[in-house]
Amino acid sequence: MIALGELAKQIGAQLNGDAEFQVAGINTLSKASSSELAFIARPEFLEQASQSSAGVLMLAPAMAEQASFRGHTLLIDDPYLGYARASQVFDAFFNHRPGSVDPSASIASGVEIPADTTIGANVVVAEGAVVGQGCKIGPGCYLGAGSVLGDGTLLHANVTIYHGVSVGENCVIHSGTVVGSDGFGFAPSEAGWQKIHQLGGVRIGARVEIGANTAIDRGAIGDTVISDGVIIDNLVHIAHNVFIGVNTAIAGCCGFAGSTKVGANCTFAGQVGVTGHIEITDNCHFLGKAMVTNSVTEPGTYGSGVPMQPVKKWRRNMVRFSQLDDLSRLVNKLAKKIGEK
Amino acid sequence: MIALGELAKQIGAQLNGDAEFQVAGINTLSKASSSELAFIARPEFLEQASQSSAGVLMLAPAMAEQASFRGHTLLIDDPYLGYARASQVFDAFFNHRPGSVDPSASIASGVEIPADTTIGANVVVAEGAVVGQGCKIGPGCYLGAGSVLGDGTLLHANVTIYHGVSVGENCVIHSGTVVGSDGFGFAPSEAGWQKIHQLGGVRIGARVEIGANTAIDRGAIGDTVISDGVIIDNLVHIAHNVFIGVNTAIAGCCGFAGSTKVGANCTFAGQVGVTGHIEITDNCHFLGKAMVTNSVTEPGTYGSGVPMQPVKKWRRNMVRFSQLDDLSRLVNKLAKKIGEK
Amino acid sequence: MIALGELAKQIGAQLNGDAEFQVAGINTLSKASSSELAFIARPEFLEQASQSSAGVLMLAPAMAEQASFRGHTLLIDDPYLGYARASQVFDAFFNHRPGSVDPSASIASGVEIPADTTIGANVVVAEGAVVGQGCKIGPGCYLGAGSVLGDGTLLHANVTIYHGVSVGENCVIHSGTVVGSDGFGFAPSEAGWQKIHQLGGVRIGARVEIGANTAIDRGAIGDTVISDGVIIDNLVHIAHNVFIGVNTAIAGCCGFAGSTKVGANCTFAGQVGVTGHIEITDNCHFLGKAMVTNSVTEPGTYGSGVPMQPVKKWRRNMVRFSQLDDLSRLVNKLAKKIGEK
The missing domain is CATH 2.160.10.10 (Hexapeptide repeat proteins)
Incomplete structure (x- = not known):
């Protein structure tokens, strides 16, 4: 649990809402509960955000104007980066550093x-x-x-x-x-x-x-x-x-x-x-x-490689690949013959 | 060592032979000794089975009629599955579970x-x-x-x-x-x-x-x-x-x-x-x-990928692949010209 | 540190120089110091060898005649193999084998x-x-x-x-x-x-x-x-x-x-x-x-595989590969038509 004001400070976001609100974690728009933070990085998720149960929504200031979200909001230019920063706050493993040497070491x-x-x-x-x-x-x-x-x-x-x-x-x-x-x-x-x-x-x-x-x-x-x-x-x-x-x-x-x-x-x-x-x-x-x-x-x-295909079609093309040099020579010969090269 | 009758029961096979016969392990048709079990899953191995020294042969009932095997037989519809089940019986490592906690844990x-x-x-x-x-x-x-x-x-x-x-x-x-x-x-x-x-x-x-x-x-x-x-x-x-x-x-x-x-x-x-x-x-x-x-x-x-070839041939085909779009365009042009497309 | 004479003996090379000279390690021609050994395996590095600060140069007898190197030399038919042998001498980890059993084992x-x-x-x-x-x-x-x-x-x-x-x-x-x-x-x-x-x-x-x-x-x-x-x-x-x-x-x-x-x-x-x-x-x-x-x-x-290309060109060729059988059939048809097959 972290107070929303403190979280905003740690990730460099502007808070619209209650600084004392307690945030329990991060989740996706569709799964976030009323104590969790969700974020959107692209406008196509604005519709989904309006229906999310998330307690806090993090998004870019430009998008905030179009959003109809009931809860608290965190405004940050790059919400994906904001999510990355917030993720550290909720990583119990990473934050657990008591300082001790196990006797078996x-x-x-x-x-x-x-x-x-x-x-x-x-x-x-x-x-x-x-x-x-x-x-x-x-x-x-x-x-x-x-x-x-x-x-x-x-x-x-x-x-x-x-x-x-x-x-x-x-x-x-x-x-x-x-x-x-x-x-x-x-x-x-x-x-x-x-x-x-x-x-x-x-x-x-x-x-x-x-x-x-x-x-x-x-x-x-x-x-x-x-x-x-x-x-x-x-x-x-x-x-x-x-x-x-x-x-x-x-x-x-x-x-x-x-x-x-x-x-x-x-x-x-x-x-x-x-x-x-x-x-x-x-x-x-x-x-x-x-x-x-x-x-x-x-x-x-x-890039390199060739695309995956249904096996029969691929096998035929694969055989053709192994004859590709011959095919190319034949085409060049044909082209010459009919005056295209 | 396991009695053949017990083994048959554990893997769900029908026994033709001595239930007290002691089985020492599993091996391939060609290498099995007179105390070991071998199996065949396909009719093309029937000939080899007739010459095997295996003490026990596991096979499908339909194949058993054609087999001329001297030893004991285990009949099971899916001999490969029977082999999988039997393999567990002979896995000393897997079966060794005494229940103890090492003091260094x-x-x-x-x-x-x-x-x-x-x-x-x-x-x-x-x-x-x-x-x-x-x-x-x-x-x-x-x-x-x-x-x-x-x-x-x-x-x-x-x-x-x-x-x-x-x-x-x-x-x-x-x-x-x-x-x-x-x-x-x-x-x-x-x-x-x-x-x-x-x-x-x-x-x-x-x-x-x-x-x-x-x-x-x-x-x-x-x-x-x-x-x-x-x-x-x-x-x-x-x-x-x-x-x-x-x-x-x-x-x-x-x-x-x-x-x-x-x-x-x-x-x-x-x-x-x-x-x-x-x-x-x-x-x-x-x-x-x-x-x-x-x-x-x-x-x-x-599937995807292209077949392996001797390096010189492959190098030529590889170069042709990198020109494949051009080749295809040329062919289409030729086809148009001579009225095939 | 190892005496150059001892090193020559261990790797089977002929020494031209001071057997008591102390060698501190192996390095590349360009980085070797006056206490280090460098080697050349191909004549194109002869020029670089003449400017190297290496204390010792290892090379083939045939090349030694063309080399103008100021330091000590080690002559060996296969200098790359000589390098491999010398590398063991300087591997402190490999040579450290005191013989003991840790009490925690x-x-x-x-x-x-x-x-x-x-x-x-x-x-x-x-x-x-x-x-x-x-x-x-x-x-x-x-x-x-x-x-x-x-x-x-x-x-x-x-x-x-x-x-x-x-x-x-x-x-x-x-x-x-x-x-x-x-x-x-x-x-x-x-x-x-x-x-x-x-x-x-x-x-x-x-x-x-x-x-x-x-x-x-x-x-x-x-x-x-x-x-x-x-x-x-x-x-x-x-x-x-x-x-x-x-x-x-x-x-x-x-x-x-x-x-x-x-x-x-x-x-x-x-x-x-x-x-x-x-x-x-x-x-x-x-x-x-x-x-x-x-x-x-x-x-x-x-070999197999197709060459890496800039992504746009590769995507076009990849699509053509998936139509390669059709293309080949069309070419054969054209060839027949104009009497080339």
């Missing part, structure tokens, strides 16, 4: 844990690691030798950070994620693959969020780098010596091969695959399953 | 562990969690605050269940899987991505099985839902507020983007990608690597 | 831990497991009942090995990886999916390296097999009863469906999908995102 001698940092059960912190203030390390996490967690960083349960990794301030890393595993580097030899030991580390900037079961490899020589403000979803693979520029967003199941350099403010939809040793400039956007095999020098939106 | 005060539930080493159960009867929680698992495990549910080692997740009865979740991690929700702002705290949970029905290293995100507002009887393989990504209908089967490496609703009795082969905010009706089947970018309203089988 | 009674094996905090070793000499098991790992780790094998933190798994000598398995989870086997029944209990195990050969958050399922009947010298990257899915031949290399995010048999010395680039029950012969190479739906009997390189 194994903290290497010489490592200092700040008083306001919380360490869960069975956490292992190796020698030389540095843990910032106000961190929260969930049960079962491992922080390797000499690795660094910046102030305010949250590791959910069962995160693995190898040695020689630095994570910046106010990052969130979800369960099952591994940072600093060896890059996939091997030299061929007569006796089979000879491992190239991965001597670099991983540097993660500030305000980075990484989803569950993602894997980020350490560099072979020099570091893998995730810049400030990057957001990464679940089950993403980032190979050794990749560089991801600031504020780039990477959705689930993407894979980045080694030494590729990605610019700032890019977005990758799910299951995109990016080949190694290429460079992608700032402000590039890739649709789901895109196959990125060359450097991209022009900002813009890119 | 951290169980929050107030959480009751039923006498027939087994808790492994280093398990952490947070405050307010509810653990059902006959559960088995493997070493290193984490069960978050207020989360619920239904009766008879099995978590293998190192599973992570966040707070606010409910798992139904008789589920199996494999190692490394994460349930309840934050959905990938962020609002753009001038200061970069603003996290949208994920205030919903995850509801998993009864008899759900989830493979290894899968990640299922909690809802932004409201829950992510996995219905009764769903089966999910390894390394699958299920985003926030996805709904999966009853008995749907999802193979390895699939990804589902946010708020998509999948019907009942669907099947997804490996590496299928499903975009967000769409609806897939019941009884839809997707072949491997399918790219599902639109709602599917007709039950049926769907 | 749970070792089942009867399991013997060799004196030179290291067991980290919160490791759980179940009954009947066998741990080889000189192994290192990182914090939070689980080794299931009856499973075997060969001599010199390294499990990084939070690896999960189920029961009935054998891992050969000198393997490396990275964090979050799961070996021995149940294969995705279910029989349809009127009551929904009936689980087929997975009664086989997993056999991993010697000198296998497996990346982070990979999942390798146990066999349904009989074992899943990973042969000697195989290397597997992060987030790879290997289903039940798959067989991978010696020295095959599998990059990140690949998926292999059940019972497929892969030959020796194959390579799979990222995100390749391989269907079940097929056979791939030795020396096959698959480009990124290849969709392998049939057995491959000819060694060679294979």
